Amino acid sequence: MEEIQVLEAVEKYIRGEMTQEEKAFFEELRKTNPEVDQLVVEQTMFYNQLGNFSDWKNYKSALHDVHNHLLENGEIKVEAPKAVVRELWKKYKRVMAVAATIAGVTTFLIASSVSIYTRKKNLEEIQQLRRDFSREVTSKTNDVRKEVDAKIKEGKAPKNIPVRSGGTGFLIDGKGYLVTNAHVVKNANSVIIVNNKGQEFRASIVHINAESDLAILKIKDEDYKPFGPLPYAIRKTGAELGEELFTLGYPRNEIVYSEGYMSAKTGYKNDSITCQIGVPANPGNSGGPVFNKNGEVIGIINTRQTEAEGVVFAVTSKNIFRVLDEIKKDDSSAKNIRLPLTSSLKNLERTQQIKKIEDCVFMVKSY
Amino acid sequence: MKSITNEIALLEGLAKDDRQAIETIYKQHYGMVQSLIINNNGTADDARDIFQEAMIVLYEKARSGSFELTSQLKTYIYSICRRLWLKRLQQQQKFIPELNGIEETIPVEEDLEVHDRQNGELMMMEKAMNSLGEPCKSLLEAYYLQKKNMTEIAGNFGYTNADNAKNQKYKCLMRLKKLFFTEYKNNR
Numbered sequence: 013m014e015e016i017q018v019l020e021a022v023e024k025y026i027r028g029e030m031t032q033e034e035k036a037f038f039e040e041l042r043k044t045n046p047e048v049d050q051l052v053v054e055q056t057m058f059y060n061q062l063g064n065f066s067d068w069k070n071y072k073s074a075l076h077d078v079h080n081h082l083l084e085n086g087e088i089k090v091e092a093p094k095a096v097v098r099e100l101w102k103k104y105k106r107v108m109a110v111a112a113t114i115a116g117v118t119t120f121l122i123a124s125s126v127s128i129y130t131r132k133k134n135l136e137e138i139q140q141l142r143r144d145f146s147r148e149v150t151s152k153t154n155d156v157r158k159e160v161d162a163k164i165k166e167g168k169a170p171k172n173i174p175v176r177s178g179g180t181g182f183l184i185d186g187k188g189y190l191v192t193n194a195h196v197v198k199n200a201n202s203v204i205i206v207n208n209k210g211q212e213f214r215a216s217i218v219h220i221n222a223e224s225d226l227a228i229l230k231i232k233d234e235d236y237k238p239f240g241p242l243p244y245a246i247r248k249t250g251a252e253l254g255e256e257l258f259t260l261g262y263p264r265n266e267i268v269y270s271e272g273y274m275s276a277k278t279g280y281k282n283d284s285i286t287c288q289i290g291v292p293a294n295p296g297n298s299g300g301p302v303f304n305k306n307g308e309v310i311g312i313i314n315t316r317q318t319e320a321e322g323v324v325f326a327v328t329s330k331n332i333f334r335v336l337d338e339i340k341k342d343d344s345s346a347k348n349i350r351l352p353l354t355s356s357l358k359n360l361e362r363t364q365q366i367k368k369i370e371d372c373v374f375m376v377k378s379y
Numbered sequence: 380m381k382s383i384t385n386e387i388a389l390l391e392g393l394a395k396d397d398r399q400a401i402e403t404i405y406k407q408h409y410g411m412v413q414s415l416i417i418n419n420n421g422t423a424d425d426a427r428d429i430f431q432e433a434m435i436v437l438y439e440k441a442r443s444g445s446f447e448l449t450s451q452l453k454t455y456i457y458s459i460c461r462r463l464w465l466k467r468l469q470q471q472q473k474f475i476p477e478l479n480g481i482e483e484t485i486p487v488e489e490d491l492e493v494h495d496r497q498n499g500e501l502m503m504m505e506k507a508m509n510s511l512g513e514p515c516k517s518l519l520e521a522y523y524l525q526k527k528n529m530t531e532i533a534g535n536f537g538y539t540n541a542d543n544a545k546n547q548k549y550k551c552l553m554r555l556k557k558l559f560f561t562e563y564k565n566n567r
Contacts, residue, residue, distance in 0.1 A: 016549050016550070016553060019549055019552060019553065019556075020549060054560075055556075058556050058559065058560075061500060061504055061559070062504065062523055062555075063523075064497075064500075064501065065501055065504040065505070065508075065523075066523045066524045067396070067442075068435070068501050069524055070396070070524065071396065071435070071438055072431070072435070074396070074398055074401060075401065075431045075434055075435075076431075077398075078398065078401050078402050078405055079405070079427060079431070081402075082402070082405055082406065082409075087406055088405065088406065088409045088410065088413075089410075090413075090423045091410070091413050091414060091417050091423065354423060354424060355424075358424075358427075358428075
């Protein structure tokens with residue numbers, strides 16, 4: 013008896029789908045042929061394991077559903093940490109004030125010297141990952157490119173002005189706030205963003221922070237329908253070395269997925285604003301979100317090293333918080349930006365995660 | 380006495396994949412676990428993870444049929460979560476000698492050992508499943524997880540008839556079995 017037939021027979025046997033005759037024959041075969049008997053034992057164990065696995069998977073997804081459902085209905089609430097910190101604060105107020113002053117001065121000195129020494133990047137050694145459209149146009153490549161450019165020129169884009177550069181951006185608040193790289197929208201007169209279905213929206217630049225290479229955009233277009241809660245979260249802390257990562261971006265006019273891992277906690281020449289990731293990236297990926305397996309944004313792709321293969325850098329996500337705090341200081345309308353802090357993508361299959369994320373990732377074109 | 384019979388009914392519901400039972404236990408006990416985790420260096424996300432793992436322990440116990448509730452369900456869940464969270468903190472090397480919390484606890488070490496072993500085996504199956512590749516993975520998931528019938532699957536995957544799909548399914552299953560047992564032997 014072939015192994016595959018035993019498999020089929022065992023499946024039928026376990027489910028009680030065998031007729032009396034078949035069952036008698038099968039049991040007789042097991043008695044007379046020890047090899048078959050051995051196989052049956054092995055198959056049965058495997059089937060039970062598979063059955064458990066399928067129940068386990070279904071149960072886990074039911075748990076997630078229930079959690080999200082109850083959270084939405086407000087039947088369970090996310091609790092804030094209790095005020096232990098506050099008591100400590102009362103106790104150590106004075107000591108902390110002194111310590112904070114010293115720390116503040118030291119940080120300032122270190123930060124200024126760091127920024128003097130490390131921010132002078134050698135631009136030939138690393139490459140910013142925006143797409144330069146002007147170069148692409150002049151290099152008169154194939155028809156597809158021309159067709160693409162023709163498409164770009166129609167619609168909401170300003171007439172007769174070529175796209176200067178392009179990148180990727182993603183929502184940080186469903187009300188229409190996006191993050192991208194500062195170098196993607198630098199010197200832009202106007203910015204158009206395009207979703208994965210090809211719909212275009214006008215956007216304005218709310219803030220540019222050249223130091224951390226981040227820019228905040230706001231969609232200003234009546235066609236844009238505000239999103240409910242975003243599926244992913246933005247992480248305040250960094251990722252661990254070796255953590256599995258993935259990204260979505262627009263190196264072409266189509267959304268592209270790639271995956272990799274966390275390579276180093278610092279970026280080019282020990283830059284602490286960025287980290288190094290082993291995720292393939294090309295011009296156009298700039299500004300794209302880098303997710304960990306739970307669907308938390310841990311970084312924003314910005315540059316790659318030109319003389320080395322597969323060395324890509326991403327601005328760490330905590331800089332989004334920092335930039336936002338900065339904006340909130342002098343722009344009162346930014347006060348209502350709420351960054352998503354919990355991800356509803358945990359333990360989902362990757363394809364399902366992508367389905368939920370892809371609507372929130374946009375192509376950014378600056379004119 | 381009434382509450383005890385209710386709790387037994389809940390566990391029976393769990394074993395039968397009754398969503399209502401999950402919801403009830405969730406509503407009754409999630410808040411307590413969340414407070415425990417958050418007051419001991421954790422986040423709301425950690426609370427969700429820990430509580431759901433405890434729910435899986437309950438599920439396994441309920442299904443094994445040998446579960447006798449020797450304490451209140453509340454105490455059992457609390458003890459499991461407390462133990463799981465201590466373990467997690469140790470793994471992150473944030474050792475805390477004493478967890479803050481006022482609830483009474485019961486010993487659950489044995490149950491967690493059983494859970495760890497079962498979890499290990501399920502992870503092996505998951506790993507085998509993930510290294511199977513397409514279309515095998517989707518095919519097996521459609522049949523064994525989503526419990527679709529063969530005709531429907533044949534239609535979705537573009538097989539000309541159910542018999543062809545069935546043949547393909549058995550071939551995939553053979554591969555999965557090989558992968559699983561390789562994994563199994565490596566881990567013993």
